[in-house]
Amino acid sequence: MNRIHKKLQEDKKLLSIYFTAGYPELNDTVTVIEKLQENGVDMIEIGLPFSDPLADGPTIQASSTEALHNGMTTDVLFNQIKDIRKTVDIPLIVMGYFNPMFQYGVEKFCAKCAEIGIDGIIMPDLPLAEYQEEYKAIFKKYNLSNIFLITPQTSDERIRQIDEASDAFIYMVSSASTTGAKSGFGNEQEDYFERIASMNLKNPQIVGFGISNSDTFTAATAKSKGAIIGSAFIKTLTEKGIDGISHFIRSIR
Amino acid sequence: MKYNANEKGYYGQFGGAFIPEMLYPNVEELRQNYLKIMAKPDFKNEFDQLLKDYVGRPTPLYFAERLSAKYNTKVYLKREDLCHTGAHKVNNTIGQILMAKHLGKNRIIAETGAGQHGVATATVCALMGIECVVYMGEIDIARQAPNVARMKMLGAEVRPALSGSRTLKDATNEAIRDWINNPVDTHYIIGSVVGPHPYPDMVARFQSVISDEIKWQLKEKEGRENPDYVIACVGGGSNAAGAYYHFLDETDVNIIAVEAAGKGIHSGESAATSALGKVGIIHGSKTLLMQTPDGQITEPYSISAGLDYPGVGPMHAHLFDSRRAEFISVTDDDAMTFGLELSQLEGIIPAIETSHAFAVLDQKKFKEDDIVVINLSGRGDKDLNTYIDYFKL
Numbered sequence: 006m007n008r009i010h011k012k013l014q015e016d017k018k019l020l021s022i023y024f025t026a027g028y029p030e031l032n033d034t035v036t037v038i039e040k041l042q043e044n045g046v047d048m049i050e051i052g053l054p055f056s057d058p059l060a061d062g063p064t065i066q067a068s069s070t071e072a073l074h075n076g077m078t079t080d081v082l083f084n085q086i087k088d089i090r091k092t093v094d095i096p097l098i099v100m101g102y103f104n105p106m107f108q109y110g111v112e113k114f115c116a117k118c119a120e121i122g123i124d125g126i127i128m129p130d131l132p133l134a135e136y137q138e139e140y141k142a143i144f145k146k147y148n149l150s151n152i153f154l155i156t157p158q159t160s161d162e163r164i165r166q167i168d169e170a171s172d173a174f175i176y177m178v179s180s181a182s183t184t185g186a187k188s189g190f191g192n193e194q195e196d197y198f199e200r201i202a203s204m205n206l207k208n209p210q211i212v213g214f215g216i217s218n219s220d221t222f223t224a225a226t227a228k229s230k231g232a233i234i235g236s237a238f239i240k241t242l243t244e245k246g247i248d249g250i251s252h253f254i255r256s257i258r
Numbered sequence: 259m260k261y262n263a264n265e266k267g268y269y270g271q272f273g274g275a276f277i278p279e280m281l282y283p284n285v286e287e288l289r290q291n292y293l294k295i296m297a298k299p300d301f302k303n304e305f306d307q308l309l310k311d312y313v314g315r316p317t318p319l320y321f322a323e324r325l326s327a328k329y330n331t332k333v334y335l336k337r338e339d340l341c342h343t344g345a346h347k348v349n350n351t352i353g354q355i356l357m358a359k360h361l362g363k364n365r366i367i368a369e370t371g372a373g374q375h376g377v378a379t380a381t382v383c384a385l386m387g388i389e390c391v392v393y394m395g396e397i398d399i400a401r402q403a404p405n406v407a408r409m410k411m412l413g414a415e416v417r418p419a420l421s422g423s424r425t426l427k428d429a430t431n432e433a434i435r436d437w438i439n440n441p442v443d444t445h446y447i448i449g450s451v452v453g454p455h456p457y458p459d460m461v462a463r464f465q466s467v468i469s470d471e472i473k474w475q476l477k478e479k480e481g482r483e484n485p486d487y488v489i490a491c492v493g494g495g496s497n498a499a500g501a502y503y504h505f506l507d508e509t510d511v512n513i514i515a516v517e518a519a520g521k522g523i524h525s526g527e528s529a530a531t532s533a534l535g536k537v538g539i540i541h542g543s544k545t546l547l548m549q550t551p552d553g554q555i556t557e558p559y560s561i562s563a564g565l566d567y568p569g570v571g572p573m574h575a576h577l578f579d580s581r582r583a584e585f586i587s588v589t590d591d592d593a594m595t596f597g598l599e600l601s602q603l604e605g606i607i608p609a610i611e612t613s614h615a616f617a618v619l620d621q622k623k624f625k626e627d628d629i630v631v632i633n634l635s636g637r638g639d640k641d642l643n644t645y646i647d648y649f650k651l
């Protein structure tokens with residue numbers, strides 16, 4: 006059992022925050038993580054920036070470009086957070102694209118995550134079949150949960166396969182879209198949330214993409230275990246810097 | 259056929275489909291159906307008919323007498339420059355627009371670098387009366403202005419890609435993002451043998467008409483189907499894949515792939531992927547690509563927008579890795595020089611992409627009775643401004 010599993014057993018709706026490591030300034034990474042914990046966030050996705058983030062909208066693209074420009078690399082990130090477990094005990098997940106992980110060496114990457122105390126990994130462009138055939142054994146060896154995405158277009162059959170392959174939670178993408186804050190959810194999302202809830206999956210679901218405020222957080226978690234906020238949080242960092250974190254998190258719930 | 263894609267879309271260690279789940283339903287739908295649809299008699303008939311009556315196929319296999327005399331060998335040119343719209347790209351867009359119709363899609367997106375693929379896509383969309391959006395890097399929009407105007411005239415919307423290096427790689431990212439946001443009604447017409455499986459294989463099959471024709475045309479002219487050499491430039495690799503396709507397993511045919519060295523392989527401004535790339539993942543495919551040690555994709559450079567791509571298709575990565583093909587890189591300056599030479603020896607002004615392939619005649623020594631086929635992938639109209647600036651015409 007890792008920290009994610011324990012967190013998922015808590016009797017409340019979880020708030021998870023995504024941010025891009027090395028943004029707004031290169032050395033803000035640890036400060037952002039600590040401030041998020043201080044303000045009661047349940048879980049954090051540390052974004053390892055990539056030059057070509059295909060699944061991301063303009064906000065996360067821009068923060069990634071800026072973080073790379075600031076000098077962020079895989080080694081720099083691991084070095085920044087090497088002592089993070091001395092001050093932070095909520096679950097930490099590394100989220101990024103597969104190429105930087107592949108270049109680092111998948112096994113070496115996982116070993117390093119385990120050494121630091123990372124609990125899970127989200128690589129949207131590492132597909133299910135590839136993971137199962139090539140990398141599952143490595144993730145298991147280092148007790149890292151691999152988190153898969155589903156979307157409104159994912160078939161029931163494939164959702165069952167993903168549920169089978171998952172051991173923590175399923176990342177439920179709220180709509181067919183790249184990342185980026187929207188103003189609300191429509192009937193289509195409600196139907197989708199309902200459909201997934203009624204499937205009685207073994208893994209809880211956490212909803213991401215398009216959650217930006219208290220209303221969307223409440224709507225997204227009505228039928229799920231929690232929600233992830235990314236772009237809206239990055240916008241806060243862009244506009245208000247580190248000082249804006251506390252007010253933003255407290256406005257969500 | 260060990261040089262073609264296996265069932266999972268792998269060419270040796272290269273290929274596959276490294277896509278986010280958001281793209282899975284689209285790509286999977288295509289994967290499950292593309293071979294079935296291509297095998298349907300009505301698909302085949304319509305494809306062949308359009309290639310003949312609309313594109314103008316078969317394109318000639320032309321014996322280049324003065325060029326042959328100069329290099330003391332037998333040079334044949336496969337005249338893809340004579341295709342409607344001026345390059346081989348239209349072979350693929352005809353195939354894919356029919357594929358989109360069979361899949362019931364009513365909106366088309368595409369990326370473009372030089373604008374040739376964008377024009378070829380806008381053309382077939384006009385032909386079929388289907389909505390068309392083309393993503394193009396802001397920098398390419400500036401250097402390929404005539405093609406931007408052509409796309410607009412054909413009724414397509416050209417959307418500038420403003421992220422990253424603002425060239426082909428970024429236009430591809432934007433097209434993929436559009437597809438993520440429009441997963442049901444839209445088909446993405448990729449312009450080369452790149453992207454997730456089944457694209458590299460599907461595009462290679464649509465382009466394979468090139469080598470299919472070379473075979474029977476050479477038989478008519480020389481009494482044999484196989485040349486000694488087939489030479490093509492490689493951006494993503496679609497004209498090359500088409501020119502090589504039916505020769506891949508013919509070991510007596512030497513395959514030469516020509517990449518853009520830009521200002522020189524080690525100048526820091528180059529697009530010679532086989533020399534500078536390492537295995538990695540770009541646009542959903544595991545292939546050779548130019549990247550930092552940290553796995554960030556780097557900005558390539560070439561004077562020709564169509565070769566300005568940091569990767570190559572997985573088929574070509576495999577041809578390189580297995581040494582089935584010889585890879586040669588050619589600088590901007592050499593490409594321009596040999597583009598001018600072709601113009602003045604044969605009366606054919608080539609696209610600058612294509613010009614790179616002609617430099618091989620000088621770099622390599624061929625025997626007098628060697629039959630050397632060069633794929634003349636496109637004509638130079640779109641590049642006139644670059645030629646004018648370079649030669650101060």
Ligand SMILES: Cc1ncc(COP(=O)(O)O)c(C=O)c1O
Nearest residue numbers: 374450493494495496497564636
């Ligand atoms: C005339 C011509 N040749 C070659 C290319 C390179 O593409 P590919 O390697 O897919 O043939 C292009 C791309 O725009 C082109 O316009």
